[in-house]
Amino acid sequence: MGKSENDKDFSKLSFEDALGELEKIVEGLESGDTDLDSSIAAYERGIALKQHCEQKLKQAEMRVQKIESKTSGVEHTITDLEDN
Secondary structure, three states, rough: OOOOOOHHHHHHHHHHHHHHHHHHHHHHHOOOOOOOOOHHHHHHHHHHHHHHHHHHHHHHHHHHHHHHHHHHHHHHHHHHHOOO
């Protein structure tokens, strides 16, 4: 699977689905039941899934910060109105 195919595949994965798949990969690698080539391919996909999860978390953090900044602006406006 090429990098662009992985990107397309990942764009449809939720954080939870990607994390679940990553956990399965880790379990498989830890079991030692796969051959070397399969282990390397799984490791490569695991790295890509990890990066996808990090990107999803960063997006979520940015959304929360945006919500918080809007909320803090509303709180200031309410406080200002109460002071008058």
